[in-house]
Amino acid sequence: MSQRELPAAFVSADVEGPLYDKWLAAGYFTASAESSKEPFTIVIPPPNVNGSLHIGHALDHTLQDILIRWKRMKGFEALWLPGMDHAGIAMQNVVEKQLALQGLTRHDIGREEFVKKVWEWKQEYGGQILGQMKRLGDSVDWSRERFTMDEGLSRAVLTIFKRLYDAGLIYRAERIINWCPRCMTAISDIEVDHSDDEGELISIRYGDGDSAIVVATTRAETMLGDTAVAVHPDDARYSHLIGKMIALPLVNRQIPIIADEHVDPEFGTGAVKVTPAHDPNDFEIGLRHNLENIVVLSAQAQIENTGTEFDGMDRFVARKAIVEKLRTEGRIVSEKRPYIHAVGHCQRCETTVEPRLSKQWFVKVAPLAKAAGDAVRDGRVRIEPSSLSPRYFEWIDNMHDWCISRQLWWGHRIPVWYGPNGEIVVTGPGESAPAGYIQDSDVLDTWFSSALWPFSTLGWPDETESLKKFYPTSVLVTGYDILFFWVARMMLFGLFAMDGVPPFHVIALHGMVRDKFGKKMSKSRGNGIDPLEFMDRYGSDAVRFTLARGANPGADLALAEEWVAGARNFATKLWNATRFAIMNGANVEGELPSVESLGAIDRWILSRLNETIVEVDDLLEKFEFARASEIVYHFAWDDLCDWYLELSKETFASSDSAKSQRVLGLVLDQLLRLLHPTMPFVTEELWTAFTGGESLVIASWPTSNPSHQDEEAKKIVAQLQEVVTEVRRFRNDQGIKTSQRIPGRFTLSSEVSNYESSLRYVLRVDQPAEGFSPGASIEIGQVKVEFDLSGTVDVVAERARLTKDLATARKDHETALVKINNENFMAKAPEKVVIEIRERLATTSADIERITVQLSQLPQA
RNA sequence: GGACCGUUGGCUCAGCGGUAGAGCGCUUCGUUGACAUCGAAGAGGUCACUGGUUCGAUCCCAGUACGGUCCA
Structure with missing residues (x-):
């Protein structure tokens, strides 16, 4: 195993293709x-x-x-x-x-x-x-790789069709189906998209004199196919008319006035026209009352078979013409335009769907749907996130029979053959129908x-x-x-x-x-995102990471180009961190030094690595891609790059670097493994260069190592981080450039006393020289850092900084005090919380005292 | 009409019973010893509203308002 030099920059386009080819070849x-x-x-x-x-x-x-x-x-x-x-x-x-x-x-x-x-x-x-x-x-x-129309899958289709048919779960029947007059085929319920469209609501008077009755419709043209008028049986307004016949305008057909529970007496006049051949509800009414089904619309949605002047007209043309004619006959009672109502559209071509009586093949779903619901109900199948399961139950428990025949040519042809005397034969794989039988001309729904x-x-x-x-x-x-x-x-x-x-x-x-x-992406908004473009610009890893990072279970995610750029930056960060590691002798050779022999910074990063492994594994198990990505991102960028590498630079530059080199080797190796599923290309490129290994695709996933968990090291590094941040803040407030070295004196607590040289390296603070005269100091807990700024301390900035710290400390102290003074809190809160609040009270009061003294010692500006 | 989800910093979202987090954006400084596709330091939230439960609620419960999705 040997390391390979990495180019100065990561160019995704150069590595992705060759890597994928390598994986395929292997x-x-x-x-x-x-x-x-x-x-x-x-x-x-x-x-x-x-x-x-x-x-x-x-x-x-x-x-x-x-x-x-x-x-x-x-x-x-x-x-x-x-x-x-x-x-x-x-x-x-x-x-x-x-x-x-x-x-x-x-x-x-x-x-x-x-x-x-x-x-x-x-x-x-x-x-x-x-x-x-x-x-x-x-x-x-x-x-x-498979295709739903390939030979094997087609055999599967024939097999299941026959089994379902033999089990009585596939049948042929004349029903109201959704018909797309443009695609010229039946479609299933879910292939219809409903939208609230502007239409009209026309109230028409049927009959005359005492027996006149007013009905309302949004599809006036269907009146030509009416075979009844229905009212609710308890509706007193119409009880005297039930059973009477009434004349249907324009066609002068006598139709009955019937009573049906289905009618909503609250809606409109409480009376509805019944067109069994062109409305699913009316069809049901028709079945209950033995009404005739009169089809008045052709497959192309033109009026037909009415013997009126409207025959041959398109449905929408006819709608206008019929209303006009009714108006001249004085039968229009009212017209409401626009009238917003739900209209069904073909999912594939957006044409307005026409409910139409038609002979089609159906799957009888009741027993199948029961089993499908139960499998989820009894936990054999889990829906993640579970909050979406009610949606599943609601649908599957109320599923209508599934119309599976399509009047198309592209698809699996229905394996049903009709004999000369109406016999029906269903053929399984390899079977053929008797001579002279003719195959059903329809194909199956693609979802079949x-x-x-x-x-x-x-x-x-x-x-x-x-x-x-x-x-x-x-x-x-x-x-x-x-x-x-x-x-x-x-x-x-x-x-x-x-x-x-x-x-x-x-x-x-x-x-x-x-x-x-x-916002939803749509052509009309022009806000669509092409993943291929983003892959070109930022690399596949960046696109993948951005998507994974946004993927909370069952929830939509927003995507912006800047975020993909950010993910690309992350890949670059990994690239540079690995280059740094190689330059500094990090390696994966030999055993990891014993934990006891390591310094706190090394032990801390191992501890953090261990926590990260545990968390990522746990989150992936729960399909929490966003949180898992967040965890690794934070570990890589913040813990490893911003802290570990910075705090270790001094060590890497020293003669005592071997142990840290091995630790960094392990951490980087494991980190790249953790990231590989999400960012396969850049991690593969880096890992093979760094470890000399064959491929991350077949490398083993990191396992947690509880012995690396180290609370003491975490406390020490937390203290180091606090010191670094406070000194940086001071330098910033004082306008001291990051690159400028200044003399300073550290007075460290026993925990962090071993890390003075690391602190000096990171903070660019030199050993105090002869005549060092501290003019400013920062205190962080037990740690004190003093600087000799040769009388150039910016007193105003320093006072502002301390005043702000004092305000924060006072506020925190106050909230802690309120709790301590609350008897109920002291009596009922858990021990752990009480201790925590006590500690907070102590540290904040110490802070207040210290800062107050510091403020009083500042020279007057 | 039914079901479900959401309402947290400028934007998009995490968190979910004990001092509010991220990414992007914003401000100031910086060509530093892997990285300007970067670093450092900051600003910025009474966690929609009203009640309730609790020692304690952004988090649990109920209701309201607004937004969204699916189904009818």
Whole structure:
């Protein structure tokens, strides 16, 4: 093992790429199912095949990589499994847009050709994000990379579909679903984003004379499909009308007035129009009252089949036209515009979603959701932070059946075949339908296949060694925004497919990355942050450290460029500290000298190192990335660089430096290990140069050493720090430059008497020469430092300094005194606290006395 | 309407029952013996409000106000 010289400056761009290549070539990231080590598994939330690395991925990946690298160093067989999602609608939209440039639609080229084009697109442009993950340093096992549409995962899809179907948990039914008229497909409830939009609320009079009834609607065009008017059964205003028929305007259809509990008598007139084919609530009413379902909107959301002049009109055009016509007929009672109400939009294209009666495939979720809820309730799966679990329960316990069919071409085709007489055959892997059967033309929701991700990627349905070794996964790390989309669905399918074994032990949720003011990033605000740009400018380590440092469990984090620059500065600090260590002979050769043989400064840094190791380990175990990062940062910059190195410089320059050189060697070695999961590149570069070791990736994680814990050393160094700070303050107040050497006399307490030369070195205070005549002094507890400023003491500054100290001491003394005089406090407070307050009282009164004397001795200005 | 979270220095956030912390920003000084991508010294918070519990509350409890997120 030998040390290597380091260049004067750290240039991240020069080292990152080569280091990652080195790690890949060495195969460090490859996990083996044959290993005897305990497994630690994370499956990556598969990014969309057409996606590129955004700041949210950077956060998500950084946290996962920290855990994986940490556990790998701790001796686990760490598997981080990468891959991508085929991204159904999103991907199909990309290729459709491409076709549109040539003036084509997918229908022009046909299904087979279209799907071929999507695959071609994937080959050529897909997977951009994979290279970006390498830049970030993701230590994923590339040999296991998977794609939701690859052969193995497709087999998993067929297998689970058939099993669910055979178990009666997949069914086909005519229901109201969310229909996107632009994507021309059904979408599930959670693929609909609701926003409060400006619309109109139109009150329309149905019928005439005594039997007239007024209903209100925001979607006037749907009235063409009304098949009833409903009122609450207890509503006295309408009791005489229940059971009567009334004429539906414009189409002149006779519809019944019915009574249904569902109607809210407080809302509007208390009477509602019922359109079972175009509203989920109305559909339910229709079922209860055997109403006819009249579909009046086409797949493109145009009016159809009404036999009116509105047929063929777009829904929004028709809305206006119908209101206009009703107005001319004198049927409009009132119009409210704008009327703000919740409107659903397609998550992928923002088109207003149309509730539409349609025949689709569904997963019957009740039994699956019960199991998924129970797994968390009984503690087999833990949600971190636990404060987010109510959100999970609320959703999973009230989950509606999941519409899984999509009228798309890109995706897993539904393995259902229809016979000539309406027979239905579901085919599993390798099975085929009887001749003449026709396959369902729809594909499955993209989340259907990603729900299988934790086990399909490990070889399921085969009982592979990998599946046995790495399932269930250890922890799932993801943003709370996809708790429902993905996490809950993995729970549903994982428990079902794996005989009740949940897909992960822990769900560790993080928040969203926001801008420096905590505002949501959005295109319209123009406040988006590109992680790749920041990596270019400040290095991957800096981006990673900034994200980790902000990552409090389940909470959003703000990000600013200046903070990334600060993290880059931290990397530079480590770089320079390591250069200093090498220059000063720090090393990792041989045994550490016995603790008893070491001075207090060395013992102190070992003690602090030990505390840091314990705390970091504990915090990472709790997914407290922010606090763990904070702890190491503080240890590295403040304790090691600002204090240990400064207080030790004198020792390193002396002939008695060997023991401290070894201590610094150990501390730096361990510190770089602690930081490696978060800042893999710079630590690797430094550690290999410093220790001559092969790689930090496979180095062992530091373990705590209780014998290094040293309260005495901590007290001594605390005293040294206080002396240094007070003298610096004095020098500052007196306008004495840091670089200027001044003579001074130290009168030290017994604890710190051995460290006078260190103090002199740090403070640039020379031994008093002949004729030393102290004109100013500072007292810190038992320690006194005197200076001969040859009568040039700035009395005004000195008086200000002492006056301030006196005020502080008096205030502290006062608060302590109040407690001591409080009988209840003395009687009930714990012994430890009482002692502490007594001590404070004593020190503050000594301070007050001392400062008062000093002030009185100051010459009059 | 339901659920949850937040309200701490200029900004973003930790802390959480015994004298308020960090990063960034700000002020002053400094080309020092690894580091100006730096160092030193500072300024700056009645911890949203009102009650309660307690010897003691930023921290626990209740309520209020304001902000945010998710679901309907």
